[in-house]
Amino acid sequence: MRISEVSVYSLSCPIEPKQVRPFYGGFRRLHKRDFVLAVVETADGAVGYAPAGASSSAMREYFEDASHDSFADLLETRIADAIIGEEIDAPGDISAAIRNLDLPTKLESEAISVFDVAYHDLWGKRVGEPVYELLADRDVQPEPLDMYASAGMYMDPEGYAEQASVIAVRGFDAYKYRPAGPPEEDIETVRRIRERVGDEMEIMIDAHTWWKLGERSYDFQQVEQLLNEIEAYDPYWIEEPVQPADYDAYERLAAATDVPLAGGESEDSPAGLKRLSETGVDYLQGDVRHHCGFTGCWELIEACADDGSITFVPHNFGTHLGLVANAHLITASPESPLLEYPVFGSDVAGMYPFPLAEDVLSTDLDIADGQLRLPDRPGLGVEVNESVIENYPHVDGPWTEFVYE
Incomplete structure (x- = not known):
């Protein structure tokens, strides 16, 4: 398959009312939950989806102002540029392209995850099989x-x-x-x-x-x-x-x-x-x-x-x-x-x-x-x-x- 478009959306769900949870020696504030949705389209019009969202530690290692929004931007620009237009015959083609970008290990693993899941969704739709049958063969x-x-x-x-x-x-x-x-x-x-x-x-x-x-x-x-x-x-x-x-x-x-x-x-x-x-x-x-x-x-x-x-x-x-x-x-x-x-x-x-x-x-x-x-x-x-x-x-x-x- 050939990927033609990658769209990535950074979403937030405010936690209302705001939560304050005490623990031994302090408290934890809960403001919101973030979620990143990736939409990957192929040249023949098929669409695959994947949940995305790097951990805060991975993002701080790469971004000066770490946020899920900046992770979404990375997926939609630098990583998408490495994949769009390429012929993808197997999940390994995706991981190889992303590893060539020399990202920090954790961020690389999480970026590969997004496109690997979307690829399996697309692959299953193409051959008419659920992902679990593709995995189990x-x-x-x-x-x-x-x-x-x-x-x-x-x-x-x-x-x-x-x-x-x-x-x-x-x-x-x-x-x-x-x-x-x-x-x-x-x-x-x-x-x-x-x-x-x-x-x-x-x-x-x-x-x-x-x-x-x-x-x-x-x-x-x-x-x-x-x-x-x-x-x-x-x-x-x-x-x-x-x-x-x-x-x-x-x-x-x-x-x-x-x-x-x-x-x-x-x-x-x-x-x-x-x-x-x-x-x-x-x-x-x-x-x-x-x-x-x-x-x-x-x-x-x-x-x-x-x-x-x-x-x-x-x-x-x-x-x-x-x-x-x-x-x-x-x-x-x-x-x-x-x-x-x-x-x-x-x-x-x-x-x-x-x-x-x-x-x-x-x-x-x-x-x-x-x-x-x-x-x-x-x-x-x-x-x-x-x-x-x-x-x-x-x-x-x-x-x-x-x-x-």
């Missing part, structure tokens, strides 16, 4: 995908327990939350959740806050002690308990505890994920939006399946377009374990309002009882609602801020 009869509810952001222990119980009533069998410290309150939180939901619900703990507390960040001994105490409440996993790329700390922690460990969303590239998989973690969390798209993540899925001791469970914390993309990845997977479903909204179950997450699709997803039934239409199988381009204009500034007291 076989006929796939998709089963409903089990999803875990990803919510719980910086609340008091009872708030988490109440939220978990409401999410359980909605049919989810697993709940992930983000503790806010201090250590004794982290223990009390998981105790109350387990007491409230019983043994029928899995509990995941996204512990990234533990190393984002400024001067009060937990040291290795505190983390080890916490995991040993939390083990009594049978967590499904502890996610990112130490800083990303601190592979030595992951190895020491894996050797010191029997609690399953997860990580990977913050890795710069598929190579970083591969290195993390060698530390003893039990779950590897790549993301088609960040780790070289379907191509990069599929290679990791195959490596995990060959290894047999680690399971690939994708990270997903954005819109329904990203949810669908990662769902195709898992549907094709030989293991098909779990899919992360971020719960947005202003009710007890939701983290915060983010209507753009659903509005980006015209297609109503079949979500019920904690499961997703993926459409079986060609490509990504969904219709993108391009009216969001006008309805959610870009808003300058950071989406979130950590303030330390």
Whole structure:
């Protein structure tokens, strides 16, 4: 196929009312959620879509005034210039063209992701097959995908327990939350959740806050002690308990505890994920939006399946377009374990309002009882609602801020 046009739109969804979430040693402001939509058109008029959005760390490394708007501009100019008019016969042609631009590793990986996902959407539409069949290279009869509810952001222990119980009533069998410290309150939180939901619900703990507390960040001994105490409440996993790329700390922690460990969303590239998989973690969390798209993540899925001791469970914390993309990845997977479903909204179950997450699709997803039934239409199988381009204009500034007291 020959790409003829690339259009990239930086969108923002203000969080209203503004959120202020206290944590141990400070508070976090939540202003908005940003989203970048890429629209890729071929010479014969076919259109493919992809969710985009570089991490703030990747953008700061490249842009003087980092923003999703500047990332969108990079995709639409320098990267598009390297691809438009070229004959693209395979995803590797796209990644090779982008790697020739000599971008920082993380930004390169995220830029490749955008065009790799759009390519697979176009390829599937061209041959009349869903992306999951292109990846698996076989006929796939998709089963409903089990999803875990990803919510719980910086609340008091009872708030988490109440939220978990409401999410359980909605049919989810697993709940992930983000503790806010201090250590004794982290223990009390998981105790109350387990007491409230019983043994029928899995509990995941996204512990990234533990190393984002400024001067009060937990040291290795505190983390080890916490995991040993939390083990009594049978967590499904502890996610990112130490800083990303601190592979030595992951190895020491894996050797010191029997609690399953997860990580990977913050890795710069598929190579970083591969290195993390060698530390003893039990779950590897790549993301088609960040780790070289379907191509990069599929290679990791195959490596995990060959290894047999680690399971690939994708990270997903954005819109329904990203949810669908990662769902195709898992549907094709030989293991098909779990899919992360971020719960947005202003009710007890939701983290915060983010209507753009659903509005980006015209297609109503079949979500019920904690499961997703993926459409079986060609490509990504969904219709993108391009009216969001006008309805959610870009808003300058950071989406979130950590303030330390």
